[in-house]
Amino acid sequence: MAKAKLTNEQKALNRKKYEDISSPKNKIIVKFNCLDKTKRYLKSEGYRYTESYSFKEDRAMLYRKYNNWLKVTSTFDYLNDNTLEMGTVWTIQSL
DSSP states (O other): OOOOOOOHHHHHHHHHHHHHHHOOTTOEEEEESOHHHHHHHHHHHTOEEEEEEEETTEEEEEEEETTEEEEEEEEEEESOSSSOOEEEEEEEEEO
């Protein structure tokens, strides 16, 4: 049984879908409830602190490991998925 060949249009669509899926643009990696736990996790992964940006309640820090950059931001969100308690949640995003 012979394989059906893909047209150029189908190949282009498949390539675009693969690039969209494989690009880690602003992908949220981990969420923490405590800044100390966040820093401990980043240190164990080998990331180093680089810069900090703060304005009023918005806080962001940049960490770096070779050419990989991570942004740590604070947001007011639910602490757990199971409860309705809200507080400061630290999210790690890849840049």
